[in-house]
Amino acid sequence: MKETAFQEAEEFGFHTADIVQEWMWDDDVSEAIRRNIQRLTGEDLVDEDFDSSVDGVIVWxxxxxxxxxxxNTLVDAYSVLGDDGPMWILTPKPGRKGAASSSTIQAAANSVGMNAAMPLTADDDWNAIRLSSFGKGR
Structure with a gap:
């Protein structure tokens, strides 16, 4: 069976050797998504305390x-995101514990000068929403 792009993590827009920073990790996150990003980049994910520029961001x-x-997390994450790299919010899918409405995420994104795209399926339990700065058109 052929895997989808998200199952391979390519859809996130990360590349080999990219440093991807992970925010708001908890024990409920998808280890498959994390593992696939690490396999794609060849690098371990770094946490919120990483103090250098990064190539991409995921926020659980x-x-x-x-x-x-x-x-506040989006502002902090964007401040270390180099060269307009990809920034994603991952949230449980509707019907799962912790599922968030896309309007709540859009409101938070708008409050810090960003847009949120439509949710996409990242795996069986998590949706991914790409963020971009107003006017960036990423």
Whole structure:
């Protein structure tokens, strides 16, 4: 059976040797998504404490997390994202514990000057939403 692009992590827009920073990790995240990103880049994911520029960002966010925290996290993550690399919010799919509405994510993104794309399926339990700065057209 052929795997989809997200199962291979290529859809995220990350490349070999990219440093991808992971925010708001918890024990409920998809280890398959993490493993596929690491396999694609050949690098371990770095956490929020990484203090250098990164090539991409993933943020694990669930309903019930503070929306203001999401906005602050997006500002912090964007500040270390080099050359307009990909930034994604991963959230549980509708019907799963922690599922967040796309309007909540859009509101948080807008509050920090970003747009959120339509959710895409990242795996069986998680959706991925790509963020971009207003006017960047990524």
């Amino acid at each position: 966010w669930r309903d019930g997390d503070d929306e203001e925290t999401l906005g």
